[in-house]
Amino acid sequence: MSYDLPRPAGRLLLTPEDREAPDRVRRLRRLRLGEHPEPALDAFADRVAECTGAPYAMVNFIDEHRQFFAGLHVPDIRPTVTSSAGTEQSAPELGRHMERDHGFCPHVVVRRKALVLEDVRDYPRFAGNPIVDEFGIRSYLGAPLVDSTGMVLGTVCAADIEPRPWGRSGLEIIKSAAAELVARLERREDDGLLI
Template sequence: MRYDPPRPAGRLLLTPQDKDAPARVRRLRRLGLGERSEPAFDAFADRLAHVAAAPYSMVNFIDEQQQFFAGLHTPDGFARGGPAASAGGSELDLGRYMARDHGFCPHVVVRRKALVLEDVCDYPRFAGNPVVDEFGVRSYLGAPLLDSSGIALGTICVVDIEPRPWGRAGLETIKAMAAELTGQLERREEVHGI
């Protein structure tokens, strides 16, 4: 007979407390970010996916309740913002919104550091995340968008449904691209006088 002890809240992962969320939301609203997608963010996500050779990439802004993919790249044959058949034949909804307790980007924002998960199943803390079972996520690489005010506005990330050896090169790439996008956001603020 086998005994499996109960897991708290149905999984090991707990979304980290985000004390900076109210300040981040005020900053995002001031910049006009986090409520609508923009072609420039989709183009950035497309380029990020190409550079990382990843099937999925996102520009993600996070508030107190949810995540918003202002930029989204999905594999050919998948619709941005709508359901499409996954490799396994089931429906996969790749909408622009995701609950704050789904995925790994909320951890990146709170940690204010990049996160490399070559195989999420190797980390009990992350293997229990709903995106692993619901979407088949197996590999994640993300970095925070840290602006000059010191606030982590969100993240950029790449995701794969297979384990991926991102390595140091992947880490350096995601960090450099996060810095590039943060610079674009700050120039946007200067140009528009926000």
């Protein structure tokens, strides 16, 4: 069984075209997701961070133009990153919104399967992503949130400023977290309640 690691590519990052985005936006609105932070989703992100040992974890919903972290866990102290000029500085604070071409979650959504990047610098396609320089992200672990209609709503993910050997156990943790969260979101729809 493979870890579903991407193969190194000899080209720069290209954010994949997302043809399902308009349908996803409609589905997210129906579920009342992707517009406001939710304490229950923040708690879920906290638990993902704890289970993976990562300083960052997110529940991320993606529309045509941006990503929204409805659940967010960030480190108490912002990490130090080295700029392309070689100077060290504190990473900027990660907010709730991010451009669609930042990060690796858009790739997970379009691929419709988990993505494991133990060291993003090993993959030229991902190493040029703005979050590598801006936030110092060096490793990523993410899984899609695929609901019972087959729609990918977004992702649940963890990231670190150090390379991480996530391995099979990390992949299973993130996939299990995604399945659990989808079940919770669908119960919310069935009950007409917030999670």
